[in-house]
Amino acid sequence: MYFPRTLYLFSFIALSFASPLATYNDARQVNTFQNPVLWEDYPDLDVFRVGDVFYYSSSTFAFSPGAPVLKSYDLINWTPVSHSVPNLNFGSKYNLNSATDRAYVKGIWASTLRYRESDDTFYWIGCVESSKTYIWTSSNAGAYNNSGEVNSWNWKAAATLNKCYYDCGLLIDSDDTMYVAYGNTNITVAQLSPDGTSEVRSQVVYKSPTYIEGSRMYKINGTYYIFATKPASAEWVLKSANPWGPYEQKVLVDSIAGPLPNAGYSHQGGIVNTKDNDWYYVAFMDSYPGGRIPVLAPLTLDSAGWPSLVKNSTGAWGYTYPLPVRTSKTVPPPTGVDTFSSPSLSHEWEWNHNPDATKWSLSSSGLTLETATITPDLFTARNTLTHRIIGPKSAGTFKLDISKMTDGDRAGAALFRDVAAYIGVHKTGSSAQLVMVNNLTLDSSWATKSTGTINATGPALADGVTTVWLRVEADITPAFSGTSATRYTTFWYSLDGSVYKQLGERFAMTNSYTFFTGYRFAVFNFATRGLGGAVTVKAFEMEKV
Known part of the structure; x- marks a missing residue:
């Protein structure tokens, strides 16, 4: 087959290229x-x-x-x-x-x-x-x-x-x-x-x-x-x-x-x-x-x-x-803010399994996640909502209304895969505590090996604090072949949406392929004692860092 741009392509590839990262x-x-x-x-x-x-x-x-x-x-x-x-x-x-x-x-x-x-x-x-x-x-x-x-x-x-x-x-x-x-x-x-x-x-x-x-x-x-x-x-x-x-x-x-x-x-x-x-x-x-x-x-x-x-x-x-095609037609970029104001979720989002449709809803207030599972295990919690991470380095920030969390609830923003970590809010009685949890792992048969360890605690949230911003910053620069490098993720919180503080140690990601999917940002809300609590996701922003 004759390709009219073949000669142009072969002359072009002789040019020098910029750094690939x-x-x-x-x-x-x-x-x-x-x-x-x-x-x-x-x-x-x-x-x-x-x-x-x-x-x-x-x-x-x-x-x-x-x-x-x-x-x-x-x-x-x-x-x-x-x-x-x-x-x-x-x-x-x-x-x-x-x-x-x-x-x-x-x-x-x-x-x-x-x-x-x-x-x-x-x-x-x-x-x-x-x-x-x-x-x-x-x-x-x-x-x-x-x-x-x-x-x-x-x-x-x-x-x-x-x-x-x-x-x-x-x-x-x-x-x-x-x-x-x-x-x-x-x-x-x-x-x-x-x-x-x-x-x-x-x-x-x-x-x-x-x-x-x-x-x-x-x-x-x-x-x-x-x-x-x-x-x-x-x-x-x-x-x-x-x-x-x-x-x-x-x-x-x-x-x-x-x-x-x-x-x-x-x-x-x-x-x-x-x-x-x-x-x-x-x-x-x-x-x-x-x-x-x-x-x-x-x-x-x-x-x-x-x-x-x-x-x-x-x-x-x-x-x-x-460029393969020159056109004035465009599509939205992968970065930006989702306020969950549409009547349905954007197709950028996917639940960790089929969701319980009775336990989540969209409204003018945002995305409400009611607790759908009583478990100590994030990997068993239904209605965990995930979003792909854009490389090579990016941040995913969730704005959460935590005013309706109840005793024993766990809500937050995760770096989700078979070796995982999160920053979130643990509710105990009437008290709410910011935490960074790591060491959540699945074994090679994809059974839960560890439900996680609290790596660091942030300030206790006063009764009047109803909104928190939780950020996950991930470096997914390839480290799969030809290097022994480890890529890291850090976890951050803000109480005003402007000033962020890191919580916990930086988290070392696995480079293994056996889970097949790459790391994702995720937002979750599950119960450890009884159903009935809820959080509302007011916004999510993905940006390059």
């Missing part, structure tokens, strides 16, 4: 962008375009709602606009019933999302716990007649298949036939029924000599492609003239350097074209403690249809490339 895309130049395109934890991505709009889907594990949908007009600036799975209908454990009935690290792994023009419907498909495949649809989207813009999202559980489409990728062919590529090592293609809710046939189309997964399926100029990852370092391309094979195989990238130091190799993702038919590869980098973050690079295709990644002058994934 010096800036981020809100400081981009007029004609270029900088990787990562979105410094937040959005792994296992699937990406495609409808008209003028690019869409992006990601994994969420046990967080609810699941499978966020992001949109962009330029492949660089992204904002969440929906969730394909508004309620995790995968079993009771996703309701966080108890310390032994919960679903951490289970749930939504690599899934797929596509738009079908013929019925104006978005289809989400994902295998859960390697047993069943769930299909959710959003119909009457209006995207085809609106340059890709969706009038309204209307997600419904459409079907459940009693087989696993492991790490699947959906293709809607030019004749409207729906295919799903899936599996590990042996890659299978399934043909779906005309309504996309059952299987017509399936067939193994490629037997790999080594472990691969993360299938994404495409058709370009009459040729079928399956992109698959060799975790956690390489991306393979399978190519055939027929969806059922036989498929040839070549390596797209293998242990490619860049674009960030101390992160993993760029791999596992998807490809997408612009309206000018320029192709791009979006992959993720293992960038713990922050998680897995997306990076972007242009592709070229040779005369035989094999894609190649455009690299920089050293043969690495470029830190800077020309």
Whole structure:
């Protein structure tokens, strides 16, 4: 395939680049962008375009709602606009019933999302716990007649298949036939029924000599492609003239350097074209403690249809490339203030499991979190609300009205993962005490190992103090590969919203990948003695530091 900007791209990448940690895309130049395109934890991505709009889907594990949908007009600036799975209908454990009935690290792994023009419907498909495949649809989207813009999202559980489409990728062919590529090592293609809710046939189309997964399926100029990852370092391309094979195989990238130091190799993702038919590869980098973050690079295709990644002058994934799309259309930035004044939560937020809907509400006063669980364990507390952290360094500040806390309640702002800490308010009788708690940990089976230790206490809050500001400052600069560095988080409080004081020691984050999701900001309110108390979240601000 001919790419009109190919010569320009290759001449551009010979230029020198800035330090890869010096800036981020809100400081981009007029004609270029900088990787990562979105410094937040959005792994296992699937990406495609409808008209003028690019869409992006990601994994969420046990967080609810699941499978966020992001949109962009330029492949660089992204904002969440929906969730394909508004309620995790995968079993009771996703309701966080108890310390032994919960679903951490289970749930939504690599899934797929596509738009079908013929019925104006978005289809989400994902295998859960390697047993069943769930299909959710959003119909009457209006995207085809609106340059890709969706009038309204209307997600419904459409079907459940009693087989696993492991790490699947959906293709809607030019004749409207729906295919799903899936599996590990042996890659299978399934043909779906005309309504996309059952299987017509399936067939193994490629037997790999080594472990691969993360299938994404495409058709370009009459040729079928399956992109698959060799975790956690390489991306393979399978190519055939027929969806059922036989498929040839070549390596797209293998242990490619860049674009960030101390992160993993760029791999596992998807490809997408612009309206000018320029192709791009979006992959993720293992960038713990922050998680897995997306990076972007242009592709070229040779005369035989094999894609190649455009690299920089050293043969690495470029830190800077020309902008894929020039447009005046914009999306909101990831930083800013949420006052919870809308009738529904922003799609930036996800609960730690399915929430108890009777125990939270939105009003002109903010987000009210009633205690939903009696437990000493934050990991077992329902209605803990989480927010991704933007890198490389940022702060999340929650303004809380604590006037309705009752005896035994615990509320605050957490750095949430399997090794966690928080700053909060412990209510004992009529007294309220500021505390910083660390050493909250899960074991390797995701059972609670420690419910935490009070590391420091702040001032007791007088009866007239009803509002506190709690801030978590996190450094999620990658420390996953090539370094023994530790990244730290600090916890701060204010009683007036202006002057902040640090409470407790700085907290050392884990760089382990096994929990898969990166650290998140979180706000919580749980009971240790009896239900009935509440806090109101008046505002949340995320800002770079």
